[in-house]
Amino acid sequence: MIAPREAEALQHEMKNLMIEREAADERGLAMLDASSAAEAALIEIRAADAEAARELAAAEATLRDAEKEADRAIAELSVARADLIASIDASDLATYERLRANHAGVAIAEIKHGVCGGCHMDISASELDAIKRLPADQFAECPNCTRLLLR
């Protein structure tokens, strides 16, 4: 036999437990929703990862091809350069190599609108005139940087 007060307390406790259970059910459903959303996101990420890996492999193959092509072009140009060097007078070549070393790889410059294309300094009208009057077999030099000038 249960006392009425005890029965009332048990009923109250059962009501609280039912409320707690409903809240727990709701939390469980929300967690299931979150879990399936996370699983869907994971599937997308795995697909994106696989696609990125394929793109990386393709890019690496393209890079390897480009490097092979560049190496081939360099080898070809080296042969052509060696052939050209063989036809240049040794002292002219020495002058060229000295200027190239002194001017960050650029030994020859073009005169554009009265300006040296190497040092970008103005060449005076009288200096330009003197350069124009040089014999064809003589190098013209920039009066500022001493690079050889194309006439």
Ligand SMILES: [Zn+2]
């Ligand atoms: Zn110059």
